[in-house]
Structure formats: C-alpha cells, structure tokens
Amino acid sequence: MKRMTLLALPLLVTFLHSPACLSVTVSSSKPKVEIHEHTDAVLSCEFRTEKDQNPRIEWKKRGKGVTFVYFNHKFTGPYAGRAKMDGATLTIHSVTLKDSGEYRCEVTATEDHVNLGEAIVNLNVLVPPHVPSCDVPSSVFVGSGLELLCKDKLSVPPATYRWYKDNKAMTAAGEAPYSMDSSKGTLKFKSVSKIDGGMYRCESSNSVGAPKSCVAQQLKVVDYPLNMTVLIAGAAGFVALFLFCCICVCVCRRRGCCKKAKKTKGSKAYSPPPPPPPPPSRNFKHYKQTQSFMI
Template identity: 35%
Template structure:
C-alpha cells in the first residue's frame, strides 16, 4: 500500500505587485504597486522605504507620509503614486507588511523605479591633425541621459560600424568604436582617415543629440624631407666646427694663457730713492 505524502502549507501575510520594475519619463507619475493579504490580522502595519545603496529612508511610516513627500506622493490603498519624478527619485522602493496575528507575520517586496531622461548634446573631442601611423583617439560624452547613452560616430555623415571587420566596405580599416563609452580609436591612423567627424548620443528616453562636425587632417610622414633636414643640420654643424678650428689656429680667438714673447707689457716699478747725508765720519 502506497501511503500518500501530506503537504502542510503555512498561511499568513502575502504581498504581490503588478510591476516589479517601473520605468517612467522625468516629470511624469510613477505607480508603485503593493497588494497584500493577511490571514486574520486586520490591523497589519504597512511601511514604505526608499533604498539607495546602503542608505534607507522612510516614505510612509506609522500611517503617515514623511514630510518631504507630502504634496507629491499619495497613497492608493497600500500602493503609492509618486508625481513629477526626477532622477533623485531613482531607487529601490520596499513595501513591508507586518501582521502579528498571522502564522507568517511579515512579508516584503522590492520595486525598482527607473526615471528616463533624454541625453544632452554630447561633447566631442576630435584632433585637428595627426601623423599617419600614430594612434589617434576621438571622444564623445554626455552625462545627463538616463539610462546612460549609446554613442554612434560618423565620418562624412556615414556611420562607422562598431565592428568594421565584419563589413567588406571597412575591411582595410584599423579603427574601433565603443558604443558605451563613445571612444573612437584609430591604431594606426591612415591618410584615408582624413575627414569630417561627428557623434550622436541616444537612449530609450530620447535622442539622438549630436555634436558639431569637426575636420581631422591626417598627414603622411615625409621621410625625404627629414633626411634632407638632417643633412643640412649636419653640414652646418661641420662648417661651424671647421670655422672655429681655423679661427683658433690663426689666433683670432685669443690665447687662454699669457705669452712671454713679444707684445708682453711689463710694468716697471721705479726704485725707491734714498738720500743719506753723512755729515760726519766715524773712525774707530
């Protein structure tokens, strides 16, 4: 005889939410849903908390909204409506219910609120010129968008792919694009990379916003001119050295030590005149 297994199920407070991840545009209204049921305790305690990192603060406590939320937050049963949301409201909101008379006397649920903000016009940095064969970095960045923006670079109004090696049209290129950071890197840069560059930023809240196009000129390294310049400099230095040597041999530069030969001036100190007048002779 097979004995049936008995399953024991505890009863108590339970919580559900219509949406665990809420996304709204800035300055719109967010609905944070919290629906709870209790077994028999009709005096359950409801609390709402805002959690940002390790910081926890109350939104609704002891039957009252906190002062900073009055006029902007309203209770809808056990749920809350948050009007005119801003980026400062982005957080995890926790709904907690305690029912001391129930077998399971506590339950909680977390709801993540994301506020969508369109990007601002990005700041682009494009070098005006560079030498072919060098490593060149172009940057594009904006800080207002939420979530963070994705970036797209354009050369002469033609989009640069993030992975150019997969497109035959870009098979001979040597650049990489990071759509998350907005960094465009040429390594090495070539003369054919000369052109007008601009960048666009966009996210799910809006966009794209673009910076003004800037021209980048790539110049080839003129080896012949460098060789000629080196030869000219070496020739000038040789002529200067020969001229110094010739001038030294001819004595045009002067002597470092005084000579004892002709042309040496001696200062003669006249002897001191002593007049002795002997008025008398002493004969011993």
C-alpha cells in the same frame, strides 16, 4: 470512501482555524516597473489580514543603505510633496533617474499570528539620450596614432554610439584605416594621413528617445615642422651612434683588446742618486810672518 471524507473534514476545519493561518499577506501585481523620466510611477502593493483592520504600512528604498519613503502616515525626505498613497500602493510624481532602485512595501498587523509581510518592487527610470561629450583634437601630426572619444553618461538604457565625418556615417568595414566600438564610443586610427582630416561628430542613441549628437569639430592633419624633423633625425642619429659605440666596446672586451698591460715585478725604473750636499764653508785667518826664529 465516505468514511475517509468524514474523517478528513474535521481536520480541514481545524487547519483553517489554526493560529498558523492567522497571518498578514502582502503582494504586488507588478514587481518590475519601467517608466520614462518625468512621468508618474505607480508601485503597487496589496495586502490582506486575518484580524487586524488597521495595520501599519511603510515603504522603504534600498540603496547604499535603507531610507524611509513613507513612515508614520507621512512621506519623508525628497518624497514629501511629490508622492501619494492609495491603500498600500505608492505613486511617485515626475520621477527622475535618482528614483530608480528597489522599493519594499511592509505591512505590520499586530493582531495576526505572523504579523509582518512585505513585497518588493523594482523601479527602473528610462532616460532618453543626452548630447554626448566628444573629444576631438584640433590637430594631429601625420603618421601618429589617434583616438576620438564619445560618452553619454545619463541615458538609460546605456547609449550606443556612431561617428560621422563630414556628415557621413563611418563604418569600420573592409580595409578601413580605423576601428570603432559602438558600446564605448571610441574611434581609433593606427596612423593618420592627410585624407583623415575633416569635421567629426558623434551621435548617441537608445530605445527610449531620439538620438542626440554633439557639435561637429574640425580635425586637421599636419606635417611635422622642419625643426622638429631635424631634431628627431638628430636624436635618432645620436641613439644609433651610442648603440654602435656600446657594441664596439662589448666586442673589444670579448676579444681581449681592452685589457690593461700588467706590471712585472722587480722591473723598477732606474733613477740616479741625488747629488752629495756641498761641504760646509770654513773661515781661515791669514797670518803674516814678521820675524824669523832660529834655533
């Protein structure tokens, strides 16, 4: 046992001093950061080098492309004036939804055998509910279908929705004449009636802040006007008559009632010959006998 220990000790010393061990190491104590909007976000980055005492530190953000946040000892673009560095740890002041994304801390130590190390930190900026946009028509005809829309595009995490009628929460339970989708913010009626009229508003909420509601809007359910009723009835009657005529024509053709009579060969209608042309007119001269001839 002692002999094996004595043999392994030189190998361990050789491994610790081998060039493969001379490399920069980079890590983050908090690789996922969730922070409320308009507060400071701290993106931690710790590194260790074997030889290089002055490594190069860079921060990049990945989106549609890769953009620099901290490069050549200064902040770039929208981060200039609103961020600071403490060692390799990045702090962004007053974050907004645009700051959400994947950040990469890169440390380059040229004197180390493996001279590049990196750590990835994901930043998710939480946004409380905003006043949603509500689509409620001012009037609708009795018996027609209806869909009310509600949307809050800015809240993170995505908002859930609830509809109110005359300041009372609506529930699509039992035999309710409507259906609701709390994730999409839709309220659907298959066929509205007079009792469906009233003041409608929508409320958006998430786990970050207080719910927000749009201004209530009046929905009126009205009857079809008389001229509209007459027009619809006339159009329906015309369509019914047209279909009836088409059916009659089809039945007639199937039974052979609509076939044309065939002409028989050789049965030509008699036509009298044309009258003969009149004889040509002649001019005759009349002679008067004045003398008699005797033989």
